Amino acid sequence: MKHLLLVFANTLSLSTLAAEPGLPVGKFQQLDQMLPSPSPQRIASGAPGAAYWQNRADYDIDVELDDQKQTLSAAATVTYHNASPDTLDYLWVQLDQNYLSHNADSRSVPNTKRGVDLTKFSYYALDRLLAYEEYDGEMKISQLADLEGKDLPHSIVKTMLRIDLPEPLPPGGKFGFKIAWSYPINDCERINARTGYEFFKEDGNYIYTIAQWFPRMAAYTDYGGWLNKQFLGTGEFTLEFGDYTVRLTVPDDHIVAATGSLQNADEVLTATQRERLQQAQGETKKPVFIVTPEEAKAAEKGKPKGKKTWVFQAENVRDFAFASSRKFAWDAMAVEGATHPPTPERQGGIADRMFRPPVMAMSLYPKEGMPLWDRYSTHAIAHTIQVYSKYSFAYPYPVAWSVHGPVGGMEYPMICFNGPRPEKDGTYTERTKYALIGVVIHEVGHNYFPMIVNSDERQWTWMDEGLNSFVEYLTEEEWESDWNHRRNERGMVDYMRSKERVPIMTNSESIADLGPNAYGQPTVALNILREHVLGREAFDHAFKTYSKRWMFKRPAPADFFRTMEDASGVDLDWFWRGWFYSVDHVDVAIDEVRWLQLDSRDPAIENPKKKKEKEELPKTLTKERNEALPKRVDRFPELKDFYDSFDEATVLPSEKKKYESLLKDLKEAEIDPALLKTKHNFYVIEMSNVGGLLTPVILKIEYTDGSSEILNLPAEIWRFNTEKANKLLFTKKELKSVTFDPRQELVDTDVENNFWPRRPVKSRFQLFKDDKPTNPMREMTKPKKDDEDKEAKEDTKKKEPQAKK
Numbered sequence: 079m080k081h082l083l084l085v086f087a088n089t090l091s092l093s094t095l096a097a098e099p100g101l102p103v104g105k106f107q108q109l110d111q112m113l114p115s116p117s118p119q120r121i122a123s124g125a126p127g128a129a130y131w132q133n134r135a136d137y138d139i140d141v142e143l144d145d146q147k148q149t150l151s152a153a154a155t156v157t158y159h160n161a162s163p164d165t166l167d168y169l170w171v172q173l174d175q176n177y178l179s180h181n182a183d184s185r186s187v188p189n190t191k192r193g194v195d196l197t198k199f200s201y202y203a204l205d206r207l208l209a210y211e212e213y214d215g216e217m218k219i220s221q222l223a224d225l226e227g228k229d230l231p232h233s234i235v236k237t238m239l240r241i242d243l244p245e246p247l248p249p250g251g252k253f254g255f256k257i258a259w260s261y262p263i264n265d266c267e268r269i270n271a272r273t274g275y276e277f278f279k280e281d282g283n284y285i286y287t288i289a290q291w292f293p294r295m296a297a298y299t300d301y302g303g304w305l306n307k308q309f310l311g312t313g314e315f316t317l318e319f320g321d322y323t324v325r326l327t328v329p330d331d332h333i334v335a336a337t338g339s340l341q342n343a344d345e346v347l348t349a350t351q352r353e354r355l356q357q358a359q360g361e362t363k364k365p366v367f368i369v370t371p372e373e374a375k376a377a378e379k380g381k382p383k384g385k386k387t388w389v390f391q392a393e394n395v396r397d398f399a400f401a402s403s404r405k406f407a408w409d410a411m412a413v414e415g416a417t418h419p420p421t422p423e424r425q426g427g428i429a430d431r432m433f434r435p436p437v438m439a440m441s442l443y444p445k446e447g448m449p450l451w452d453r454y455s456t457h458a459i460a461h462t463i464q465v466y467s468k469y470s471f472a473y474p475y476p477v478a479w480s481v482h483g484p485v486g487g488m489e490y491p492m493i494c495f496n497g498p499r500p501e502k503d504g505t506y507t508e509r510t511k512y513a514l515i516g517v518v519i520h521e522v523g524h525n526y527f528p529m530i531v532n533s534d535e536r537q538w539t540w541m542d543e544g545l546n547s548f549v550e551y552l553t554e555e556e557w558e559s560d561w562n563h564r565r566n567e568r569g570m571v572d573y574m575r576s577k578e579r580v581p582i583m584t585n586s587e588s589i590a591d592l593g594p595n596a597y598g599q600p601t602v603a604l605n606i607l608r609e610h611v612l613g614r615e616a617f618d619h620a621f622k623t624y625s626k627r628w629m630f631k632r633p634a635p636a637d638f639f640r641t642m643e644d645a646s647g648v649d650l651d652w653f654w655r656g657w658f659y660s661v662d663h664v665d666v667a668i669d670e671v672r673w674l675q676l677d678s679r680d681p682a683i684e685n686p687k688k689k690k691e692k693e694e695l696p697k698t699l700t701k702e703r704n705e706a707l708p709k710r711v712d713r714f715p716e717l718k719d720f721y722d723s724f725d726e727a728t729v730l731p732s733e734k735k736k737y738e739s740l741l742k743d744l745k746e747a748e749i750d751p752a753l754l755k756t757k758h759n760f761y762v763i764e765m766s767n768v769g770g771l772l773t774p775v776i777l778k779i780e781y782t783d784g785s786s787e788i789l790n791l792p793a794e795i796w797r798f799n800t801e802k803a804n805k806l807l808f809t810k811k812e813l814k815s816v817t818f819d820p821r822q823e824l825v826d827t828d829v830e831n832n833f834w835p836r837r838p839v840k841s842r843f844q845l846f847k848d849d850k851p852t853n854p855m856r857e858m859t860k861p862k863k864d865d866e867d868k869e870a871k872e873d874t875k876k877k878e879p880q881a882k883k
Contacts, residue, residue, distance in 0.1 A: 104800075105655060105656060105770075105772055105796075105800045106651075106652045106772075106796075106797050107651070107655075109639065109651040109654060109655060109659075112655075112659065113635075113639065113640075114301065114634070114636055117129075118130075119131065119300040119301075120300070120301070120636070122640065123640060123641065123644040124624070124627070124636070124637045124638070124639070124640030124641030124642070124643070124644050124645075125627050125637075125641065125644075126628070126631055126637075130300075130631065131161045131162055131163070131300065132161060132297075132318065132319070132631060132632055133158070133159055133160055133161050133162060133295075133297070133298050133318055134159040134161065134318055134319055134320050135157065135158050135294075135295035135318045135319075135320040136156070136157040136320045136321045136322070137156055137292070137320060137321075137322045137323070137398070138154060138155045138322075139153070139155075139292060139322070139323070139324045139325070139398075140152060140154075140325045140327070141291075141292075141324065141325070141326055141327065142327040142328075142385075143286060143326070143327070143328045143329075143332075143402055145284060145329050145332075145382070147262075148262060148263045148275055148284065149260060149261070149262050149263060150260060150288065150291060151258075151259070151260035152258065152259060152260070152291070152292060153221070153256065153257070153258040153259075154256070154257055154292060154293070155254060155255075155256050156254065156255055156256075156257065156293075156295065157252055157253070157254045158247075158252060158253050158254070158255075158295060159252045160247050160249060160250065160251050160252065160253075160298075161249075161250070162249060162298060162300070163249050164249065164298075165246045165247065165249065166243065166246065166247040166298070167242070167243060167246050167247075168240050168241060168242050168243055169240070169243065169253070169296075170238055170239070170240055170241075170295075170298075171238070171240075171241060171293045171294065171295055171296060172237065172238060172239075172293065172294045172295070172296050172309070172315070172317075173217050173234065173237050173238065173239050173293055174237055174290040174294070174309045174315070175215055175216070175217040175290055175291065176215075176216055176217055176234075176236060176237045176309075177215075177237055177271075177290075177309050177310075177311060178213070178215030178216075178264055178269065178271060179214055179215055179216035179217075180210075180214045180216065181236075205268055206269060206270075208268075209265070209268035209269050210269065213262065213264060213265075213268075213269060214262070215261055215262060215264055216261060217259050217260075217261045217293070218259060218260050218261060219239070219257065219258070219259050219293075220258045220259060220260065221256060221257060221258035222255065222256070222257050222258075223255065223256050223257075224244065224254070224255055224256070225254045225255065227256070228244075230242065230243075230255060235308075236308050237308050237309040238306050239293060241255065259292070259293065263275050263286065263288070265277065266287075266483075266484030271485075272289055272290060272485060272488045272495075273287060273288055273289040273291065273485070274287065274485070275287075275484065276483055276484035278405070278444070278446070281378040281379070281405070283378055283403065283404055283405050284403060285401070285402075285403040285405055285406075285482075285483040285484065286402045286403060286483075287399075287481060287483040287484065287485050287488075287495040288399060288400050288401065288402070289397075289399040289488065289490055289495070291399075292398070294315075294317055294397065295317070295318050295320075296316070297316045297317060297318050297534070297632070298318075299534075299632060301634055302534075302537075305534060305536060305537070307536050307537070307587075309536075312539075312586050312587050312589070312592060313535060313536040313585070313586030313587050314535035314536065314539070314542075314586070315397070315535050315536065316534045316535055316536045316537070317396040317397055317532070318396065319394050319395065319396050319532065319630060320394075320395070320396075321391075321392070321394065321395075322337065322390070322391065322392040322393075322395060322398050323390075323391050324336065324337075324338070324389070324392075324398055324400075325387050325388070325389050326387065326388045326389075326390065326402070327385050327386070327388075328385065328386060328387075328388065328402045329382035329384075329385060329386075329404065330382050330383055330384045330385055330386040331380055331382045331383075331404045332382075332386070332402045332404050333369055333374075333402070333403065333404070333406040333442060334346075334388045334400060334401065335400065335401045335406075335408075335440065335442050335479045335481055336388070336390045336398070336399070336493060337390065337392045337395055337397070337400070337490060337491045337492045337493055338390035338391050338392030338393075338395070338398070338492065339390065339391055339392070339476050339477065340388065340389070340390055341389040341390065341391055342387075342388070342389045343355070345386070346386050346387075346388050347368075351368050354366055354367065354368045355368050355410065358409075358410040358411055358412065358438070359412050359435065359436055359438065360412065361411045361412060362411060362412050362414035362436075362460075363411075364411065365409035365410060365439075365441070365452070365456040365457070366409060366410055366411060367407065367409050368408040368409065368410055368440075369406060369407050369408040370407060371407045371445055371448060371452070373407070374405060374406055374407040374408075374445065377404045377405070378404060378405055378445075382404075392492070394630060395475075395491040395529070396491060396528075396529060396532055397490050397529070398490070398491070399490035399491075399495075400493070401442060401479075401481040401483060401493070401495065403442075403444070403483075405444035405445070406442040406443065406444060407443055407444070407445070407448075407452070408440065408442050409440070409441050409452060409455075410438055410439065410440040410441075410456065411438070411439055411456055411460065412436035412437070412439070413436060413438070413439050413459075413460045413463045413464065413473075413478075414460065414464065415464060416436065416463055416464065416467065416472070416473055417434040417435065417436055417437060418434060418435045418437055418474075418475070418476040419434075419472070435476065437463060437473055437475070437476060437477065437478070438476065438477045438478070439459035439460040439463065439477075439478055440456065440459070440477060440478070440479050441455035441456045441459070441479070441480045441481070441482070442479065442480075442481045442482065443455065443481070443482035444482065446482075446499055446500075446502075447482040447499055447500070448500070448504075449504060450500045450506050450510070450511065450514055451482055451514070454511070454515050454518070455480045455482070455496075455514065455518055456480070458480070458514075458515050458518035458519055458522070458557075459478050459479075459480050459518060459522050461519070461553065461556070461557060462518070462519045462522040462523055462553055463478060463522070465552065465556050466523055466525075466526050466549055466553065469549055469552060469618065469621060469625075470526050470531075470549070470621070470622060470625035470626070471526075471530075471622070471626050471629055473525065473526075474530065474629075475491070475492050475525065476492075477492050478492055478493075478522050479492060479493040479494065480494055480496055480518050480521070480522065481493065481494070481495050481496070482495075482496060482497070482499070483495055483497070484497065485497060486498075486517070487517040487520065487521050488521065489520075489521040489522075489524030489525070489529070490529070491529045494518070494521030494522055494524065495521070496514065496518055496521060497517070498510050498513040498514035512561070515554075516550070519550050519553050519554060519557075520546065520547065520550045523546045523549055523550050523553065524542065524546055526546070526549070527545045527546040527549070528541070528542035528546075530629055530630060531545075531624075531625055531628045531629060531633060532628075532630065532631060532632045532633075533632065533633055533634075535586070536586060537585060537586065538583075538586070538634075538635055539586040539589065539592065539595075539596035540582050540583075540595075540597075540599075540600045541633070541638065543596045543597045543600075544582070544597060544599070544600025544601065544604075545600065545604075547597040547598070547600065547601045548600060548601045548604040548605065550601075551563060551601055564598075565593070565594065565597060565598030565601055565602070566601075566602065567602050567605070567606075567822065567824065567825045568822055568825075569598070570598050570599065570602050570825050571825060571826075571827050573591065573594035573598065573599070574599070574663040574664070574825050574827050575665075575827035575828075576591075578590070578591070579591070579595070579661045580595065580661065581658065581659050582595060582596065582599055582657065582658045582659075583635065583658050583659050599657070600657075600658075602825055603653075603658070604617075606773075606774075606823075606824060606825075607642075607650070607653060609823070610774045610776070610823075611648070611650070611653060611774060611792075611793065612646050612648055616646045616647070616648070617646065619645055619646070620641065620642045620644075620645035621642070623641055623644075623645040624637075624641040624642060624645070627641060635658075639651075639654050652772050652793060653772070653793070656770075656771045656772045657771070660770070660771070662769055662770035662771035662772075663769040663770070663771050663827050664769050664771045664824050664825050664826045664827065665767075665768040665769030665770075665771075665826055665828045665831070666765055666767060666768065666769070666773065666775065666818050666819070666826060666831075666832070667765065667766045667768050667818075667828070667831035667832070668763065668764075668765055668816055668817075668818055668831065668832065668834040669764045669766050670764045670834070671761055671763050671764070671816055671834045672761065672762040672764070673759060673760075673761055673813065674759075674760040674761070674762065675759060675760065676754070676756050676758070678755060679737055679740055680737055680754070681730070681733035681734060681737055682729050682734075685726065685727045685728065685729060685733075688727075689725075689726045689727045692726075757810060758808055758810050759807075759808075759809055759810065759811070759812065759813070760806065760807070760808060761806070761807040761808075761809070761813050762804055762805070762806055763777065763804065763805040763806075763807060763816055763834075764802070764803075765802070765803050765804070765805070765818070766802055767796060767800060767801050767802070767803070768828070768831070769826075769827060769828075770800075772793045772796050772800065773793055773824055774790065774791060774792055774793050774824070775789075775790075775791040775793075775795055775803070775805070775818065776788065776789070776790055776791070776818065776819055776820065776821070776823075776824065777789040777791070777805070777816055777817065777818055777820075778816070778817040779807065779813065780813075780814045780815045780817075781812060781813060781814055782811070782812045782813070782814045783811060783812075785811065788820070789805070789807075791805060815834060815835065816833070817832055817833055817834075818832040818833075819832055
């Protein structure tokens with residue numbers, strides 16, 4: 079019976095569907111050899127293990143902002159907690175402000191893809207060089223001592239500070255030290271950075287958005303020891319969690335926003351402002367002004383009478399940033415459905431559930447930000463918290479700020495700085511509108527990744543920017559229909575076909591095209607994983623599992639990869655290998671579609687069919703012209719024999735006997751002979767994986783009767799041969815066309831080979847006229863001739879009155 083079935087299958091001419099032996103299967107190999115081995119700290123499921131640990135650092139800081147000199151000076155007490163199993167002989171501290179010092183590597187290492195190109199040197203680039211000649215942003219350390227005031231030996235290594243401990247710090251121990259510092263604040267208009275001030279010439283005031291402003295403890299980890307890579311400007315920050323108390327002294331007419339909760343509102347806010355803030359806590363539909371635009375405009379004309387100290391406290395945050403200006407209008411509203419988690423002393427009680435304060439969305443902006451900021455910023459904050467919480471975890475902090483100033487877009491715990499601004503006449507482009515909403519969503523979203531899911535930004539940019547950009551994409555989809563995403567599937571095609579790409583799993587400082595690599599490619603990859611590999615339900619469950627597992631912890635790439643597989647129940651090693659470890663791209667070609675019909679083996683059916691097919695073949699031009707030629711057999715009929723009159727459709731006795739024998743064998747094998755009468759068409763769709771990246775295959779099948787269907791084939795179709803794959807289509811209908819990726823959602827880089835039969839792909843080109851070479855003779859003689867003509871006209875005018883007389 080098995081033999082009969084094999085012969086029967088071969089009669090369908092489908093043996094070519096089998097994969098050829100010996101072809102590479104490495105793209106489906108497991109990632110085990112590329113990932114670090116599981117450990118008691120990070121277990122094989124991707125979750126933190128029972129032995130997981132991370133160190134902490136608590137800060138008590140006094141800082142003063144000098145609005146006359148644009149300088150910052152501060153002093154802090156830092157308490158470092160060693161939760162590791164290791165004894166530490168020294169501590170590493172980050173001085174990222176030194177990135178802007180005269181001696182910084184950032185000035186000698188070009189932060190562009192191909193170094194310095196003087197053929198395209200901008201005015202801004204030249205002005206920046208001139209500004210650097212004047213500005214030295216080095217953080218000057220004026221004190222570094224233990225808690226008893228004894229100086230600590232230390233060494234500054236570019237953007238890192240090493241403190242040599244007087245005694246080794248054992249596991250479970252803590253060490254406190256005092257440090258004081260100061261530095262001049264940079265003008266962001268000339269020296270653009272993640273921090274700085276903006277000066278407004280019209281009213282003589284400043285906006286300060288201050289970050290990376292204090293010595294921050296470097297992270298000590300189970301997977302990398304001290305993470306003390308130098309800050310070169312691209313790879314951002316790897317930090318420890320801790321509790322902060324910060325006292326900010328500023329001019330008394332300034333409004334301040336910062337990480338954490340304001341502790342002394344009675345001292346720094348007016349009674350009216352406090353009343354408005356209380357009102358905003360009950361408003362979820364429309365922002366309430368705490369400082370109105372009119373009040374902010376009036377403050378621009380005033381002068382400070384002294385200083386005020388704003389006190390902020392923040393628990394379990396990895397950083398601290400602030401903004402200050404007298405130009406700020408301030409609006410706020412509560413985020414619907416979001417409340418601040420309970421305090422430890424009130425957890426679990428009915429009273430706590432009754433008195434949980436709402437999470438507040440707040441914005442600061444000058445009059446230059448209106449009418450854009452007052453309409454969109456705070457709503458965008460609230461929307462972000464609501465959508466991100468749905469896909470990850472409930473927002474755990476009491477407030478989220480968006481501040482308008484000179485920084486285009488930068489994120490810190492509970493506060494972010496954003497730059498899009500309307501024109502001076504109050505109008506704005508559509509692009510500016512969506513740039514503002516989008517950057518607020520993105521930067522507020524960073525509270526989740528990496529401010530809470532605390533990945534190593536200095537090493538793996540994609541772990542915060544990529545994951546955050548993906549959830550930003552989901553959030554923008556829920557803002558309005560038809561949001562125009564810059565880095566969606568179609569927007570990434572040019573980058574994906576580029577030959578200069580590097581894998582996503584590349585150190586941040588070695589990625590030239592950081593935006594497409596670390597933001598865009600992970601976004602489209604995860605969306606494909608969600609829509610076409612796992613499905614939304616499985617993906618969302620796995621992604622939320624990862625987010626919750628690593629809240630307030632430091633995940634590594636393997637933890638993400640393993641959690642997504644562990645929680646979804648799907649082997650995704652092929653996906654991570656292709657999208658994150660390679661520079662392959664999606665380019666699937668439909669090479670050929672072969673049409674096969676079942677041979678019924680009945681000569682009474684097949685012989686007439688073959689005759690008809692032969693007769694329907696087109697005549698060649700030669701055959702057509704030669705038909706009129708006189709034929710010898712017509713002149714000599716005796717030359718004709720049996721074969722001149724033999725009908726090719728005739729069934730020979732031997733053929734009939736062979737067919738009857740086949741029917742007998744089928745019945746003995748208990749195979750229904752009616753199978754031979756099957757009227758279906760068999761189509762074999764042959765495809766090539768030109769780009770090399772393993773991908774699901776989505777095919778649109780169109781039939782001659784006008785109907786169509788979509789076939790969704792998993793990426794495992796390539797598992798036996800990663801370069802070639804076939805799909806059998808079994809249908810009663812006649813095939814008209816086949817299209818790969820009909821919605822253009824798989825980032826296929828060559829649309830032209832996606833069709834069978836081939837069809838032209840529409841594109842556009844522009845006409846240009848050749849520039850004429852300059853003509854020095856004409857340019858030099860034409861002014862002279864023009865002057866002569868002018869003099870002649872003036873002489874004519876003088877003579878006209880005389881002629882009239």
